[in-house]
Each structure stands twice: as structure tokens, then as C-alpha cells.
Amino acid sequence: MTRLLYALAGADKARQFSPHVWKTVMSLAHKGLDYETMPVGFTEISGIENGGTATVPLLRDGDKLVSDSFAIALYLDEAYPDRPSLFGGQGGQAMARFIESWSQSTLHMAITRIAILDIHNLLGEADQAYFRRSREERLGASLEEIAAAGRAEIETFAKKLQPLRNMLKTQPFIGGESPLFPDYIVFGALQWLRITAGTTVLEADDPVALWFARCLDLHGGIGRRVTAG
Amino acid sequence: MTRLLYALAGADKARQFSPHVWKTVMSLAHKGLDYETMPVGFTEISGIENGGTATVPLLRDGDKLVSDSFAIALYLDEAYPDRPSLFGGQGGQAMARFIESWSQSTLHMAITRIAILDIHNLLGEADQAYFRRSREERLGASLEEIAAAGRAEIETFAKKLQPLRNMLKTQPFIGGESPLFPDYIVFGALQWLRITAGTTVLEADDPVALWFARCLDLHGGIGRRVTAG
Numbered sequence: 001m002t003r004l005l006y007a008l009a010g011a012d013k014a015r016q017f018s019p020h021v022w023k024t025v026m027s028l029a030h031k032g033l034d035y036e037t038m039p040v041g042f043t044e045i046s047g048i049e050n051g052g053t054a055t056v057p058l059l060r061d062g063d064k065l066v067s068d069s070f071a072i073a074l075y076l077d078e079a080y081p082d083r084p085s086l087f088g089g090q091g092g093q094a095m096a097r098f099i100e101s102w103s104q105s106t107l108h109m110a111i112t113r114i115a116i117l118d119i120h121n122l123l124g125e126a127d128q129a130y131f132r133r134s135r136e137e138r139l140g141a142s143l144e145e146i147a148a149a150g151r152a153e154i155e156t157f158a159k160k161l162q163p164l165r166n167m168l169k170t171q172p173f174i175g176g177e178s179p180l181f182p183d184y185i186v187f188g189a190l191q192w193l194r195i196t197a198g199t200t201v202l203e204a205d206d207p208v209a210l211w212f213a214r215c216l217d218l219h220g221g222i223g224r225r226v227t228a229g
Numbered sequence: 230m231t232r233l234l235y236a237l238a239g240a241d242k243a244r245q246f247s248p249h250v251w252k253t254v255m256s257l258a259h260k261g262l263d264y265e266t267m268p269v270g271f272t273e274i275s276g277i278e279n280g281g282t283a284t285v286p287l288l289r290d291g292d293k294l295v296s297d298s299f300a301i302a303l304y305l306d307e308a309y310p311d312r313p314s315l316f317g318g319q320g321g322q323a324m325a326r327f328i329e330s331w332s333q334s335t336l337h338m339a340i341t342r343i344a345i346l347d348i349h350n351l352l353g354e355a356d357q358a359y360f361r362r363s364r365e366e367r368l369g370a371s372l373e374e375i376a377a378a379g380r381a382e383i384e385t386f387a388k389k390l391q392p393l394r395n396m397l398k399t400q401p402f403i404g405g406e407s408p409l410f411p412d413y414i415v416f417g418a419l420q421w422l423r424i425t426a427g428t429t430v431l432e433a434d435d436p437v438a439l440w441f442a443r444c445l446d447l448h449g450g451i452g453r454r455v456t457a458g
Contacts, residue, residue: 085320087318087320088318088319088320088321088323089316089317089318089319089320089321090317090318090321090405091314091316091317091318091320091321091322091324091325091404091405091409092317092318092319092320092321092323092324093320093405094317094321094400094402094403094404094405094409095320095321095324095325095327095328095403095404095409095411096320096324097396097399097400097403097405098324098328098392098393098396098403098411099324099327099328100396101392101393101395101396102331102392104395105391105392105395106391106392162334162335163327163330163331163334163335164327164330166330166333166334167326167327167329167330170326171323171326173323174323174324174326174327175320175323175324176319176320176322176323176326180320180323180324182324182327
């Protein structure tokens, strides 16, 4: 086995929750590529591959080391051009950057606020200390204060997904008739929320909830291998 | 000349302000295709091409009639495959739908509120009556009430563009190194605001303002042919 994916995990190594790692898990499944998963905690990242990365996902593919989910997706399309494309052409590669930026700036901070204590609680002891210190410093508030702000985010979360909801009137995936990398970008965010807090933020018949369920079913239901939090 | 673009105009036929028509003006310029423009008022649309459309843009290309700016862009790429692509592949065609949906749901209502009285005031008399009646019915308030709500939108407008602002850190256009149809989608919205209200909603050094200026400069500066409102 030459392919190895380093994936962020909780104290229970099976609870892999990183939105960015999920983008890569889906990308590898989309390409039909086998790999082994190496679960790591936050405080273990700096020690992997001789300090080769500050973040996960990190993919080792033979001699090649690639970090960052977008860079990995680009790498996979270049290295395995005969497998199904993740972008569907140059235009898709560029536009996926907008969708990444939208997901990051619209969804990620809200999910951080909603799920921050759940994330903390699923970590091992050393990671809990690191997570509390780094997030409290970055966000300028205690985890408990951030979580309190998160309760208001639950109410307004569904509205943030209006662009996706409207788009779903004309096609079943952001990639069109079938998914492409930007589907995995937005899926990664909602999967992160599902695995950590498990909060219901969408009505069952919301077109976005139905799209998310379709994504969970993809590639042999790989997204369901980790249960909801 | 076999190509004819029907474009929404004010009492001054040179003041073509429709965001959707601007998407098509930029698309035709991108493809390097000549055409004549036929300016029409709101109340004239139902009479053009034997009632062939309820909305503009409407493009006549020889025997072919195409309405809707997205459908026109798809048509142009199919009919003129040797000219520069507007989508850069199948993936781009699909992802552009998300960006259209984002622009429509995030920017258009805010611009409607900010510019509604300016739009009204630039119309001819019959169009003014139609516009007031149809918009007041659709929005459930008088134009003056909507405009009052628009003043609050001015303050928060720049923030709505955060996904584009963040993306511009990695590439100069949504299409990547050069523009594609989704650039024209978002350009159309801001051009609509520029021509009607002329409100300054972005700081001069905002990356989005710099991108918008780059778009105005494209294709011989075609976007600057209509002055700011």
C-alpha cells in the first residue's frame, strides 16, 4: 500500500471529524483510489512525516506528499487523469475556489460556534488543552462563551444555505448531474457538524438536507461510516 | 447583421441598466461577436419578436431566438466552440449555476432596495407606472418604503461580497487568470447598481472594487460605455 491519508481524529480514533479531511476522503473515493488512514490528534500533526505539514489532510502517495484538501484534489486530477475528474475542466477548477471561499466564510465560523464544545469533548486530553488554548486565543473568548453564541447560529444556519437551495431547483449536485469537488467542499462542512454536535439545522424536506443525504449515500455510503454526534 | 440583442433601457435609450442584459453584453464581447442592440422599455418587452419572450435579454442570432442570460451563454459556447469559452468545460457550466444562485439570492434583493427609486426615475412614463405597480405588488410595500429599507443595505452590502473578496486572494477572476461567465454574473449585479443608483458601497482599495474595475476595463472598456448613475 503506497497511499496514506493522515486524518484528524478524536480520542476515539474512529471519530474522524475534520471538514477538510472529509473533502479528501470523498475525493479519493470519487477517484476510486485505495489508501490507508492514519488517525492523528491535533497535537500529533507536527510530528508526522518529519514535520512535513502543519495541517491535515496530508496525503502520502508513494514519494509524493500533498497537504490541503484543494491542492490534493488538483493533484489527484493531474496524477490520475483516467479516473473521473473532480473538477470537470479548467473552468471548474477556478470556480471551485469561489465555492470553497463561500463555504469557508459563510458556514465554517457558524459551525465552529455551534459545535465548539462538542469538538472539545470528543478530543483526547492533550488535544483538549491545545484546542481550548488555541481557539480561545484565536476567537478572543472562552469556549463556553463561544458555544453560547452558537445557540443563536442554529436558528439562522439554514438561511445561509439559500444559494445552494436555489441552485438545487435546477440540478441535483453543484457538479451538475453528478458530484464534483465543490459538492465535497460543502459536504465536508455539514459532515463536520453532523459528526461533532449532531445538531439538526435543516428541516427533513429541505432540498439541502436531501442533497446532503445524497452525498452521504455516495461511494458506498462512505460518509455514514462515522455516526452522527 | 443577423445578430440582435434586445436590452432593457430607461427613457434615455442609452442607459441600459439590466444586470441580466449586462451578463449577455459581456458574454458577446467575450466571444468577439458583433451585434446590434435594440433598446426596449419594460412595457415593450411583450411586443418584441411576436411575443417571443417575457424577459430580456433576448438574443436573435439568425433564425435562433434565445432568452435568459445563462441560456444565452450556454448557446454561445455551443454555437461558437472556436471562440473563447465562457465556462471552461462541463464542470464550469455546472458550478456557474451555484454562483448565479449566490449572486441572485445574496446581492439582487439588496440592490433592488438600494436602487429602486433610481430605477423608477430613469424610466419612461409608461414604464414608471408599470414598475411601481409590479414592484409594489411583488414586494408588498411602496417604492418609498422599500428605498428607506435600502439605506440600511448600503452599510452591510460590502460584507455580502466576502466570499468573492477571499477568493480574490488566490486568483484575479472567478474564472481564474481570466474571466468566465460567473465573473459577468456578479459584474452584472454591481454594474446594475453603478448605472442606476451609483451608490458607493465598496472602499476604493477593496479587492472586490479592484476586481470590478478590472471587469469594467475588459473588452475595450465596454462596461464604461454607460456612465455611473
